[in-house]
Amino acid sequence: MKVLLVVRWPVGGIRTYLKYMLTDGALCQNEYTIILPKIANSLQLQESLAELNIKFEWTPEGKFSFIKQVTKHVLFGRYDLVHTHGLMAAFLSLPITFLSNIKFIVSSHDVFAEHHFYGFRGALKRWATKLLFWRVSAINVLGQDAKDNLFKFFPNTEDNRVFPIRNGIVTDAFFHAKDEGLKSSLGLSEQTVLVGFLGRFMGQKGFKYLLSAVDTIVKQEMTNVRFKVLAIDANSGWEQAELSRIKELGLEDYFVFIPPKENIANLLAGLDIIAIPSVWECSPLTPMEALVVGTPVLASDCIGLNEMIKDTPAVNFKSQDTIDLREKLLSMLDEQNKPAFISFKEVARKRFDVKLAAKQLSELYKTL
Template sequence: MEAKIKVLLVVRWPVGGIRTFLKYTFNYFPLNNIEFTLLTINSEGGRLLESDISKKIVNSELVADDKDQLMNMSKLIWHYARKGDIDIIHAHGFTAAAVSFLPSILSRTKLILTSHDVLNESQFAGFVGSIKRLFISKVLGRCEVVHSVSNDAEKNLFSFFPSLNKKRSVVIKNGIDSLHFYESKAVDLKKEFGLSEKSIIIGFFGRFMRQKGFRVLVDAVDYLSKNKGLDNLHVLCFGSGAFIREEQAYVASKMLLKNFTFAPFASDVSAVMKGCDLIAMPSLWEACPLQPMEALCSGVPFVGSRCMGLREVIEGTPAIVVDVNDCQSLAKGIEKCLKIGNGPFLEYQKEALEKYKIESSAKALQNMYREVAG
């Protein structure tokens, strides 16, 4: 009988793409002798993650969301590792890997890092940045495997850390529960939000942070309203994030409050996506976003920027590709998307269903655990 492999999942930021990645991957994870324990933050995102994967974990630890959280996470990792309760520490994100670094060395426990984001120069600016770069280099050198979620993300990682051992780097692309989005039924969003029947609904599903390019979308709607007579565009925002008030203020400064609705958080966006006339994703950078996979499996027209990560996901699909951080290019993309309608996207649904299914990603991750455990 195959020996059981015990994996500690360490998640410092249980939000956005990381939480969704874990939900999809571990709910479809084969049960063949791999046992998971979750260590994350006692926040709304952490509690949602715990609930999302509750059937696939044997234990969970939620660390208080306070100033001592990183130290306390590191202590708990050491607690599990020194008792020999785990074979592999799987850190999700660079911060999670950083707090796992010392416990993994002291306990001689194997460490895996999944990089869910891309790096930029501003993160390593100045003296403090150079120290951070040196420390991350040491963390990467400690890892048995550094897992990137796209080829773009791996190239980005090597551009900052060229000394990383290529034999320890692996790309396993993200996937989704594609059948769920394929089969979901649309919600009547116009009725639910009291919108005019003439409204054209644009869905925005990103977090409110600079990376997601929300202001590019605001400026594009402003341009289309003032220059193209499309004053019936209505953006439904199903996002969250610390900068939501600033983004709402920006919408107000453009006199566009009537064109935007900030909706409550939705844990399952499949029916909401199908209620949109199109979905816009004007990101400035991504690692391997799930949103375009979800939209394309839903058969909904999609406009996305050709930024890192996103361009890789939508290559070879009917998605309309626009320039990064360019509101007029996005405006033209929205116009083009409305002109061609949903026909090409409905035709592509079955191909998307197969292309983005999570089962192949989960199987590849299982094989990675087996190889690392030896």
């Protein structure tokens, strides 16, 4: 099958999703061309898929250039279907797919919120999304929470066009992950409880709630346990703002920033707790990865994330509730309940294996 993949911004979850899915046996036999802008994340994706016969078509970042590239491929590429990732890629592909009969799949990698539809621009976006959902052959949402969310905002969407296929990961590397001496590399004693925050520093990921909880714990001397929060410094404006805030609060001794690491599995194995204080998610990979490693998870009950940690040993707290987060964090600083997470590894390995998602997506391709 000849598939045109269209990706407007191959960042974060979309890049990892493509890396995991396209390398699986159920999907790697197809012939793929990927249209995307030539940015750092695109080059990383190309490198991770180097062993596959995938053609990368670079396009300027401008929207009209992007539309022109998609149009050219749909008209002359003789593809069996177009599969876009992210709503912006879908919107930019809509003009030519609307005028042609090509099969068209949209994978939505986010959920909708009320603020997306405020004002005139919001109303225009709602109308365009309705048009998009009317045109597509299939809407691939990344879980049941995401499907429920879609119907909350677009209740007239045809149910038989919506296919919830939960994310997955390549589990072996995480199942066999080993701590490579993370604490000693940071100059920490083994008795220090190392709490990881591996999300990006944007509002959605909820770092401010974790920072506030740590601030209260430290200032009110609520624990005698030595602990430190490890975070990833991608050297962006978000990180610099949070670093300044940490300094303002006098909490430099409780946070450590490290550069992005390619081997996230072994990094997770070196943590005592992974904290995920998100405000919303779609189908997050971090809790899957941590549970397969056997790292204790402290996560909010937000949309998408709550679905992922259901029926697992993960400890959850009310999203955006600093007090609840603080109390659960204090409890886990005293006792991480590591044996329960180690016992759950095999269940997590089977539940979150990308093979399940890849098989479902492959079957969807074939039915169109």
